[in-house]
Amino acid sequence: MIMLKSTRRTFVKTLAGTAAAIAMPAVWTGARGQENRLTVGDTGGVATQAYTEGFYKPYFEQTGIEVIPVERRESPVAEVRAIVETGTYRYDFCEGIGHDVAATLEEGGFLEELDLSGETEDIPDNMKSSTFIGSNVVAFILAYRTEKFSQPLTHADVWNPEQFPGRRGLRQNARDTLQFALVADGVAPAEVSNVLADEAGWGRAFAKLDEIKSHIDVWWTSAAQTPTFLQTGELDICPTFNSRAQSVIDSGSPVGITWDGGFFMNYGWCIPKGSPKADMARDFIKYCSSPQGQAIACERMASGPCNPKALDFIEPERARILPTHPDNIANMALTDFRFWGPRQEEATNRFNEWLMA
Amino acid sequence: MSAVDQLARPVNPFRIKLSGGILLLPILAFLFIFFIYPLFSMLAISAFDRSGALTFDFYRQALGGRTWSIFLNTLSISLWVTLFTVLLSYPVAYYLATSKGRSTNLILIIVLLPFWTSALVRAFAWMLLLGRNGVINSTMVNLGITEVPADLLFNLFSVLIGMVHALMPIAVLSMLATMQNIDRNLHSAAATLGAEPGDTFWRVFFPISFPGVASAALVTFIVSMGIFVQPSLLGSPRETMVAQLIIQQIDELYNWGLAAAVSVMVLVLSVIIILIFDKLLGIASISGTQQAGGASGKAMRSITAALGTATVAVSRAIRRALPQRKVKEGAFRWVLAVPTLLIVLFLAAPTFFLVPVSFTGSSFMEWPPRGFSLQWYEAYFTSPVWREATVRSIIVALVTATASLAIGVPAAFALTRSKFKGKAIVLPYILLPIVAPNIIVALSLFYYFSSIGLVGTDIGLVIGHTVFAVPYVVLTMIATLSIYDQRLDQAAWTLGATPLTTFRLITLPMIKVGFVTSFLFAFVRSFDEVTVALFISPGLSTTLPKRMWTEAHHSVEPTLAAVSTILIIMVILVITASELLKRRGLGR
Numbered sequence: 001m002i003m004l005k006s007t008r009r010t011f012v013k014t015l016a017g018t019a020a021a022i023a024m025p026a027v028w029t030g031a032r033g034q035e036n037r038l039t040v041g042d043t044g045g046v047a048t049q050a051y052t053e054g055f056y057k058p059y060f061e062q063t064g065i066e067v068i069p070v071e072r073r074e075s076p077v078a079e080v081r082a083i084v085e086t087g088t089y090r091y092d093f094c095e096g097i098g099h100d101v102a103a104t105l106e107e108g109g110f111l112e113e114l115d116l117s118g119e120t121e122d123i124p125d126n127m128k129s130s131t132f133i134g135s136n137v138v139a140f141i142l143a144y145r146t147e148k149f150s151q152p153l154t155h156a157d158v159w160n161p162e163q164f165p166g167r168r169g170l171r172q173n174a175r176d177t178l179q180f181a182l183v184a185d186g187v188a189p190a191e192v193s194n195v196l197a198d199e200a201g202w203g204r205a206f207a208k209l210d211e212i213k214s215h216i217d218v219w220w221t222s223a224a225q226t227p228t229f230l231q232t233g234e235l236d237i238c239p240t241f242n243s244r245a246q247s248v249i250d251s252g253s254p255v256g257i258t259w260d261g262g263f264f265m266n267y268g269w270c271i272p273k274g275s276p277k278a279d280m281a282r283d284f285i286k287y288c289s290s291p292q293g294q295a296i297a298c299e300r301m302a303s304g305p306c307n308p309k310a311l312d313f314i315e316p317e318r319a320r321i322l323p324t325h326p327d328n329i330a331n332m333a334l335t336d337f338r339f340w341g342p343r344q345e346e347a348t349n350r351f352n353e354w355l356m357a
Numbered sequence: 358m359s360a361v362d363q364l365a366r367p368v369n370p371f372r373i374k375l376s377g378g379i380l381l382l383p384i385l386a387f388l389f390i391f392f393i394y395p396l397f398s399m400l401a402i403s404a405f406d407r408s409g410a411l412t413f414d415f416y417r418q419a420l421g422g423r424t425w426s427i428f429l430n431t432l433s434i435s436l437w438v439t440l441f442t443v444l445l446s447y448p449v450a451y452y453l454a455t456s457k458g459r460s461t462n463l464i465l466i467i468v469l470l471p472f473w474t475s476a477l478v479r480a481f482a483w484m485l486l487l488g489r490n491g492v493i494n495s496t497m498v499n500l501g502i503t504e505v506p507a508d509l510l511f512n513l514f515s516v517l518i519g520m521v522h523a524l525m526p527i528a529v530l531s532m533l534a535t536m537q538n539i540d541r542n543l544h545s546a547a548a549t550l551g552a553e554p555g556d557t558f559w560r561v562f563f564p565i566s567f568p569g570v571a572s573a574a575l576v577t578f579i580v581s582m583g584i585f586v587q588p589s590l591l592g593s594p595r596e597t598m599v600a601q602l603i604i605q606q607i608d609e610l611y612n613w614g615l616a617a618a619v620s621v622m623v624l625v626l627s628v629i630i631i632l633i634f635d636k637l638l639g640i641a642s643i644s645g646t647q648q649a650g651g652a653s654g655k656a657m658r659s660i661t662a663a664l665g666t667a668t669v670a671v672s673r674a675i676r677r678a679l680p681q682r683k684v685k686e687g688a689f690r691w692v693l694a695v696p697t698l699l700i701v702l703f704l705a706a707p708t709f710f711l712v713p714v715s716f717t718g719s720s721f722m723e724w725p726p727r728g729f730s731l732q733w734y735e736a737y738f739t740s741p742v743w744r745e746a747t748v749r750s751i752i753v754a755l756v757t758a759t760a761s762l763a764i765g766v767p768a769a770f771a772l773t774r775s776k777f778k779g780k781a782i783v784l785p786y787i788l789l790p791i792v793a794p795n796i797i798v799a800l801s802l803f804y805y806f807s808s809i810g811l812v813g814t815d816i817g818l819v820i821g822h823t824v825f826a827v828p829y830v831v832l833t834m835i836a837t838l839s840i841y842d843q844r845l846d847q848a849a850w851t852l853g854a855t856p857l858t859t860f861r862l863i864t865l866p867m868i869k870v871g872f873v874t875s876f877l878f879a880f881v882r883s884f885d886e887v888t889v890a891l892f893i894s895p896g897l898s899t900t901l902p903k904r905m906w907t908e909a910h911h912s913v914e915p916t917l918a919a920v921s922t923i924l925i926i927m928v929i930l931v932i933t934a935s936e937l938l939k940r941r942g943l944g945r
Binding site: 039043044045046047068070071072073074075077078079082085086087088090091104167172217218219221222223224225227228231232233234247248251344345348349352353355356 | 491
């Protein structure tokens with residue numbers, strides 16, 4: 001028992017032992033070639049799995065270049081700016097960047113030009129720019145609990161609590177919620193930025209929001225909350241991203257999606273300016289426009305492939321629930337981020353003031 | 358025993374020379390190099406516009422309508438949180454400090470439970486507990502207590518629940534570190550002098566435990582001011598707090614200038630609050646002069662005396678009302694045990710919820726869990742990334758805690774044991790990392806570290822975490838040391854002990870609890886830190902909170918519940934094992 005004399009020492013030993021026991025199988029990382037490796041800023045979760053299967057693994061098999069995901073912040077603007085300004089490249093390029101975010105970064109001069117030849121030509125023009133190529137599309141749609149309503153809901157129905165009673169939530173976000181309100185007021189999605197071109201349009205949007213404010217039970221801030229709201233019935237009506245709603249539907253819950261009146265956003269690739277492996281990353285990004293890869297990745301994420309040809313590689317039944325399916329995208333519009341970009345701050349301040357009043 | 362004694366003490370000249378400068382130097386230098394300098398280089402952008410000209414526009418915006426009301430909001434929420442946290446923590450700490458036996462170990466483990474689950478996961482657990490169809494509402498409806506589910510979520514109530522829950526472990530431990538050193542014999546001494554239990558508590562125990570209360574209240578308040586997870590996930594727009602505003606400016610509106618201006622205001626406000634706190638309740642001053650400083654000290658003495666008299670009157674009245682049944686000796690303990698139990702239940706609730714949820718067959722965290730499945734544990738144990746992240750976080754946290762103690766403890770000695778010019782300003786300086794908005798600190802460290810090659814290194818991560826962890830160490834050690842009777846040291850010296858021997862044989866054993874508590878705080882601060890980790894830590898290796906955080910942004914899968922459960926089991930195993938070894942060692 002002399003060994004057990006010092007309790008502090010035994011405590012540390014126990015701790016170290018526990019740590020070592022878990023550490024054993026994890027020693028696989030470490031020494032590995034630097035030249036044949038690309039690191040990608042990635043937000044984790046299902047996206048990592050989907051991209052690994054759709055792109056990283058097949059690319060490795062084809063070229064011997066390994067693409068390794070590195071966690072990045074969900075909102076990457078501050079991070080990419082800091083990376084470029086300091087020249088400290090935590091990762092070589094980014095995955096899952098919103099087209100709107102890429103436009104902001106492009107404006108600041110923080111992105112590399114991309115190679116827009118080959119299969120990238122299949123990507124529609126509104127899903128790419130000189131510094132950004134979309135790989136998948138996510139839509140901001142209306143989701144609701146189907147067992148509570150006898151018919152599919154429209155945006156306008158959300159504003160009719162007498163006829164369609166139920167708990168309602170809206171996103172605590174100026175852009176998405178103002179767009180939603182104008183669609184509910186009868187504006188076609190593609191016309192929203194025209195309506196907001198003058199003060200009368202803003203007045204109209206806020207007047208519409210005034211009508212429903214007292215009926216909103218939850219102003220959600222994090223999209224990760226919304227599947228839980230729909231799953232547990234915390235909310236009966238909740239506009240959210242289609243992939244979030246789909247995860248609840250896939251688990252067997254009675255949830256429906258209304259595509260008409262929705263807005264979509266492209267998510268894709270970009271390279272921080274000055275990235276030392278920019279050329280390698282450009283080649284990889286070009287590869288990622290292939291329809292087969294996009295089909296595999298998008299099917300898993302319930303998002304729409306940017307390359308329209310990819311839909312041919314997806315089971316028709318599954319393709320039906322993706323945003324870029326012709327039936328779904330027909331009455332949606334791309335969020336006009338070039339319109340919103342310079343107005344974002346003012347819109348947000350005004351919206352937040354309205355919300356807190 | 359003589360901590361109540363208010364006599365001025367003789368000062369050992371040797372110690373004064375040693376303490377003031379040399380003991381404070383490491384922490385002052387460390388924080389200057391790795392926190393103050395990078396932070397203020399970053400905050401300078403608040404005073405310049407895009408073309409580089411001097412401007413006060415950002416400050417004008419920051420003082421504008423909405424920002425101002427968010428500031429007021431933040432202050433009022435933090436005040437409420439502090440009030441409830443201190444009120445609920447005191448009985449638990451008192452129970453832990455005055456009870457013996459196995460139950461105290463169990464209670465301590467439960468009190469610390471919230472530490473081992475990511476803040477995000479805890480907030481989600483509260484969302485599911487308090488929701489419309491959540492555990493509490495469905496239970497109440499099923500039992501017929503209410504017909505319609507109550508609105509428990511997305512209001513001030515749920516924000517307070519989430520925040521108080523998050524902060525209570527810190528408050529309980531801060532108080533416990535002080536209370537553990539209060540001599541048991543004081544109770545008996547007071548009783549032989551004719552004091553009733555109520556009187557003894559208010560006139561003897563409470564005043565001595567007060568440094569712990571003060572430091573708990575201060576920590577709670579300033580930590581509250583920087584919190585954003587709970588108000589954004591559990592609150593409505595009315596509960597918007599200033600940390601959310603700063604993050605929104607940086608992440609959504611890209612207005613770094615305004616974010617920096619708001620951060621400067623947060624820092625100024627916090628320093629003012631810390632100084633007021635120190636003046637009123639005396640964090641550093643209590644210990645410096647060993648006097649419950651001036652007017653407020655006198656006021657406190659009369660308040661506690663009044664409370665003591667009132668408590669005695671009430672208990673006498675109860676006794677008179679129940680003349681035939683003699684109130685038993687143990688009654689006082691029951692009065693304490695029942696609320697303690699309820700508070701402990703509150704602390705354990707999210708965990709009791711997460712453990713069964715981790716075995717669900719569904720792919721959502723929901724209640725009740727559907728079926729039984731080990732798939733979420735499989736997901737953890739078969740993923741090298743999760744395991745690697747766990748080990749890495751443990752190692753980083755151990756190194757951080759050790760480093761924080763190394764520079765924090767000497768500083769606490771200096772602050773409690775010597776008088777010097779500018780002492781009042783040292784405390785806010787050391788506490789600044791707690792109040793500085795995390796995202797701003799992370800960004801400024803990124804810019805600074807990349808200029809000296811520390812980005813992407815583990816040492817950079819440890820330095821970043823130590824910046825955040827060391828204030829907790831200093832504050833806890835101050836609370837512990839301030840009720841430590843220095844005359845014990847003097848007694849040792851007169852008996853011929855060298856300062857080192859005195860420290861080893863007298864001081865150290867008496868402040869052991871403070872050490873362990875500080876270590877734990879520092880460990881946990883690092884173990885749950887995500888923002889700096891996202892910016893600074895090596896790209897190819899991850900930490901556990903980073904992993905949980907990014908995972909939770911995609912989907913709040915039961916894997917997160919499983920990871921929390923695994924961590925809790927690990928902690929319980931470590932505590933139990935060391936406890937068993939200690940017992941065997943002692944029984945040898």
